[in-house]
Amino acid sequence: AQTSDNTPIVQYRPEMLASCAEYRPDYNELKLALKNREFFLVYQPKFDLPSMQLQGLEALLRWRHPLRGVVSPLVFISVAEQTGLIAAIGDWVVKAAIMQMESWQRQEGVYVSVAVNVSPLQLKDDGFVARIKALLNLNGIAGEFLQLELTESSLIEDPRRAHTIIAELRSAGVQIALDDFGTGYSSLAALQTYQLDYLKMDKSFVQKIQTRQGRSVSHAIIQLGHALEMRVIAEGVENAEQEAALCALTCDQVQGFLYSHPLSADQCLAFMKQSG
Numbered sequence: 001a002q003t004s005d006n007t008p009i010v011q012y013r014p015e016m017l018a019s020c021a022e023y024r025p026d027y028n029e030l031k032l033a034l035k036n037r038e039f040f041l042v043y044q045p046k047f048d049l050p051s052m053q054l055q056g057l058e059a060l061l062r063w064r065h066p067l068r069g070v071v072s073p074l075v076f077i078s079v080a081e082q083t084g085l086i087a088a089i090g091d092w093v094v095k096a097a098i099m100q101m102e103s104w105q106r107q108e109g110v111y112v113s114v115a116v117n118v119s120p121l122q123l124k125d126d127g128f129v130a131r132i133k134a135l136l137n138l139n140g141i142a143g144e145f146l147q148l149e150l151t152e153s154s155l156i157e158d159p160r161r162a163h164t165i166i167a168e169l170r171s172a173g174v175q176i177a178l179d180d181f182g183t184g185y186s187s188l189a190a191l192q193t194y195q196l197d198y199l200k201m202d203k204s205f206v207q208k209i210q211t212r213q214g215r216s217v218s219h220a221i222i223q224l225g226h227a228l229e230m231r232v233i234a235e236g237v238e239n240a241e242q243e244a245a246l247c248a249l250t251c252d253q254v255q256g257f258l259y260s261h262p263l264s265a266d267q268c269l270a271f272m273k274q275s276g
């Protein structure tokens with residue numbers, strides 16, 4: 001199929017991610033991709049346990065490469081970080097997510113919270129918080145609808161700065177989640193000094209939850225999150241046994257292929273309308 005200007009129509013399907021392990025784009029390619037608007041966001045739903053009510057979405061970045069098809073962020077985020085392009089790409093992601101919320105709210109009457117992944121390097125930029133607040137204001141979106149997923153390295157590299165940024169964001173209503181929890185190097189002492197809204201248990205723990213030891217470790221993580229007054233979300237939930245275990249361990253939210261793959265904005269809107 002072709003559009004009138006002869007560009008091929010690539011129907012986006014989540015499983016279509018180009019799996020080219022050796023491919024490593026360079027600075028110029030990524031810069032051109034940004035300029036040519038080849039990046040787009042897909043959205044994966046998150047649900048409350050045990051009600052299974054839709055709780056929000058996580059925005060995940062994709063690159064529609066002119067020759068290679070849809071490229072995974074695992075292929076290009078590290079390059080973007082090493083070349084400094086992550087600042088511009090990260091800004092684009094925040095803007096695109098907020099503009100999508102604006103469109104869903106104004107045109108569809110759909111109010112949904114969207115979580116955006118933030119690279120540690122983005123926090124180094126002095127204007128980070130101000131730009132987010134300006135974008136929320138400009139689009140008339142309440143801060144409560146935006147969630148930022150930070151990793152442990154964001155907290156430990158420059159803790160004073162991280163404390164300031166998190167306090168500023170939270171006072172604007174923005175929710176903060178600690179992503180990939182358990183895979184980084186943050187100490188419990190450090191963790192305790194932060195006020196965070198969500199702890200995201202890494203999917204590697206969910207994958208082991210059906211073993212006796214894996215279940216105990218997940219239990220400990222969930223209890224730790226609750227002790228620190230955070231809600232705990234499990235990512236990478238793929239089967240009903242994992243869901244049952246998470247439910248029994250009082251995990252608060254779930255996300256994973258069991259419920260939905262990441263969806264294009266249109267697919268996601270249909271999903272939200274149908275799930276009420």
Ligand code: C2E
Pocket residue numbers: 044059060061072073074077090093116117118119179180203235236237238255256257258262
């Ligand atoms: P992440 O933040 O931990 O995101 C979760 C990843 O797990 C996503 O991969 C998602 O598609 C995948 N996933 C979701 N459900 C399941 C499941 O049930 N099983 C399994 N095995 N995987 C599942 P994705 O989209 O390829 O993203 C990979 C990583 O790239 C993300 O990991 C995140 O660290 C990074 N990333 C994605 N988008 C952005 C972005 O906008 N900015 C930055 N800085 N990083 C991003």
Ligand code: CA
Pocket residue numbers: 058117149179
């Ligand atoms: Ca994430």
Ligand code: CA
Pocket residue numbers: 179180200202203235
């Ligand atoms: Ca994660």
Ligand code: CA
Pocket residue numbers: 180
């Ligand atoms: Ca991850």
